[in-house]
Amino acid sequence: MGLELYLDLLSQPCRAIYIFAKKNRIPFELRTVDLRKGQHLSDAFAQVNPLQKVPVLKDGDFILTESVAILLYLARKYKVPDHWYPQDLQACARVDEYLAWQHTAxxxxxxxxxxHKVMLPVFLGEPVSPEMLATTLAELDMALQVLEGKFLQDKAFLTGSHISLADLVAITELMHPVGAGCQVFKGRPKLAAWRQRVEAAVGEVLFQEAHEVILKAKDSQPADPTLKQKMLPKVLAMIQ
Known part of the structure; x- marks a missing residue:
């Protein structure tokens, strides 16, 4: 059995892995796990990942979870171009620095x-107070300031003159609030220009393909009551 990737392109780390594999012509079998249907909560998927989360990589008998670990595994196994995850010690450390920061930021x-803006009220039918939403968007704004001020600065890409895993992980994250209708690039010309460079480096067709699902997130159908009951506690724990 060849390489299998368990993904849902609604998920930002899944999009990063999908784009990376496609861009680098890494052959894989796509195993779609539909999060909005609760397929990740099934007993069958728990046999693949007991944590019941995507993404998951399966390479023969070897199973790997956690998106950054998967990206690094693919980069090392398939000898992708050096700019993605450089051999140079300090250049590599810059990519690692961003990947370490972004998890909790x-x-x-x-x-x-x-x-808070879309999936809770639209998909799960749970209201979000204006105060909670305002706090969330203010915290997002602060994270964007750090992204631009510390990591991007005046460079073409987050860690230098070429695209790296840092850029790929960052852009797929930012498309989450874009899918919710947030104007994250408005009033941020450096960040907007960076997005254009990342999209061009990845390829516009692949970029749009990977983000088609998230850009339609606002059109999600409400979850049925049974699924909502199963998902809501996990979602609230995830976004607290």
Whole structure:
């Protein structure tokens, strides 16, 4: 059995892995796990990942979870171009620095923005107070300031003159609030220009393909009551 990737392109880390594999012509079998149907909560998927989360990589008998670990595994196994995850010690450390920061900063805030603005009220039918939404968007704004001020600065990409895993992870995160209708690039010309460079480096067709699902998130159908009961506690724990 060849490489299998368990993904749902609603998920931002799944989009990063999908784009990375496609861009680098890594052959894989896509195993779609529909989060909005609760397929990740099934007993069958728990046999693949007991944590009941995507993404998951399965390479023969080897199973790997956690998106950054999967990206690094693919980069190392398939000998992708060096700019994605450089061999140079300090250049590599810059990518690692961003990947370490984003977990509890940009990812958390982008995820909360999507759920508080769209997925909780539309998909799960749970109201979000204006105060909660305002706090979430203010925290997202602070994370964007750090992204632009510390990491991007005046460079073409987050860690230098070429696209890296840092850029790919960052842009897929930012498309979460974009999918919720947030104007994250408005009034941020440096960040907007960076987005255009990342999209061009990835390829516009692939970029749009990977983000088609999230850009239609506002059109999600309400979850049925049984699924809502199963999902709501997990969602609230995830976005707290």
């Amino acid at each position: 940009l990812r958390r805030n982008c995820l909360r923005a999507l759920w």
